[in-house]
Amino acid sequence: GTGTxxxxxxxxxxxxxxxxxxxxxxxxxxxxxxxxxYTDMPDTDPFHGWVLGYNAANLQLLPEYVFCTTPNxxxxxxxxxxxxxxxxxxxxxxxxxxxNNLYCSTGDGNFDAFxxxxxxxxxxxxxxxxxxxxxxVADYFxxxxxxxxxxxxxxxxxxxxxxxxxxxxxxxxxxxxxGKTQRAYLIN
Numbered sequence: 679g680t681g682t683x684x685x686x687x688x689x690x691x692x693x694x695x696x697x698x699x700x701x702x703x704x705x706x707x708x709x710x711x712x713x714x715x716y717t718d719m720p721d722t723d724p725f726h727g728w729v730l731g732y733n734a735a736n737l738q739l740l741p742e743y744v745f746c747t748t749p750n751x752x753x754x755x756x757x758x759x760x761x762x763x764x765x766x767x768x769x770x771x772x773x774x775x776x777x778n779n780l781y782c783s784t785g786d787g788n789f790d791a792f793x794x795x796x797x798x799x800x801x802x803x804x805x806x807x808x809x810x811x812x813x814x815v816a817d818y819f820x821x822x823x824x825x826x827x828x829x830x831x832x833x834x835x836x837x838x839x840x841x842x843x844x845x846x847x848x849x850x851x852x853x854x855x856x857g858k859t860q861r862a863y864l865i866n
Contacts, residue, residue: 679749679798681788682760683724689749695725699764701771706778706809708743709734712771714764714785724761727784727800727835729772729813742812747800751788759828763787763801770838773853779816780807783835783855786828789820802827802834804855804865819865832858 679689691713700712708731715725731743747763763784773781787801800815802824808816821827821834837856844850849866856862 679746680752681748681750682753683726689726689746691728691730695722696728699766699769701769703772703774703780704734705774705780707734708732708740708809709737710772710780712765712782714766715762723759725764726761727763727765727787729765729780729782729807731813745807745813747784748788750798751790756788760788763799765835767835767838773839773841775841778809780809781805781839781841781853782807783837783839783857785833785835786831789824789828791818791820804834804839804863819863827859
């Protein structure tokens with residue numbers, strides 16, 4: 679990435695800026711660890727949301743299983759709070775479906791992934807990450823007032839994600855999540 683904290687077009691995970699806030703998730707022989715910043719205090723910026731996948735047998739990092747929620751946002755675009763989008767979910771782990779997709783929600787941070795934009799920033803969003811050959815965004819949901827939530831530290835991602843058992847009717851695959859706004863989101 680080329681975002682805040684990067685050097686020569688490479689955004690490197692900085693352990694001193696990140697805190698594992700979610701439970702570990704073991705799926706398909708890969709151990710997933712998700713991260714957010716220590717706090718929303720300016721002295722921890724820049725931080726980002728990260729998912730790192732490790733081979734469960736030998737705990738070696740799998741480079742194709744590294745995902746950053748806000749890899750390309752710059753201070754010029756977003757000001758002093760560029761980046762962020764941490765994954766903390768109140769200590770819950772990443773949710774996993776029968777096709778090995780991962781689900782997580784992010785805190786306030788950059789967002790520019792509007793439909794058709796080729797954007798890469800997923801602050802205040804719920805993400806479906808494909809694990810087929812590596813981590814990539816398969817789908818996402820972002821609230822329509824994302825910018826307001828970012829400006830007021832109202833994380834969508836402060837609660838965990840729960841995949842519901844298949845439901846009857848036209849929407850069989852649903853999940854529920856919640857955040858600081860004291861709202862629950864039922865997502866198809």
